[in-house]
Amino acid sequence: MNFPENLTYTKEHEWLRAEGNIATIGITDFAQGELGDVIYLDLQAGKDVKAGESVGTIEAVKTVSDIYTPVTGKITEVNSALNDAPETVNKDPYAAGWLIKIEMSDPAEVKSNTMGVGEYKALIGQ
Secondary structure (H helix, E strand, O other), rough: OOOOEEEEEEEEEEEEEEEEEEEEEEEEEHHHHHHHOEEEEEEOOOEEEEOOOEEEEEEOOOOEEEEEEEOOOOEEEOOOOHHHHHOOOHOOOOOOOOOOOEEEEEHHHHHOOEHHHHHHHHHHHO
16 A cells, blocks of 8 residues: 655545645545545535535445545635546545645644654554
8 A cells, every 4th residue: 555755644544735725635545445446526616614524525336435624724626537537536546536625724734633654554554
């Protein structure tokens, strides 16, 4: 399994890449493996969200799961390419399979609400 060092991770198996006040969020390689083949995503741009809230759902052959945000802000962009190719989340979860971008209202939440790769690996028993 792949866990890039330049990302932070959540207990709910999302990853986050912060660039200035923009957070790009997706699901981890571990999460996509547990879900199985992703067939549909329900995500909405323009929505104001609070840390810990569901920002949409991801549907796989096995189950439907909520996607949570570790940061507060406004969803500025949804990866619309996933509408036609949701399986990209399985093939490339950390690059082409990103889910949403949030303009963070408090970038300090990244540090308080996410963990480094070592902590995440320990969480999932890697």
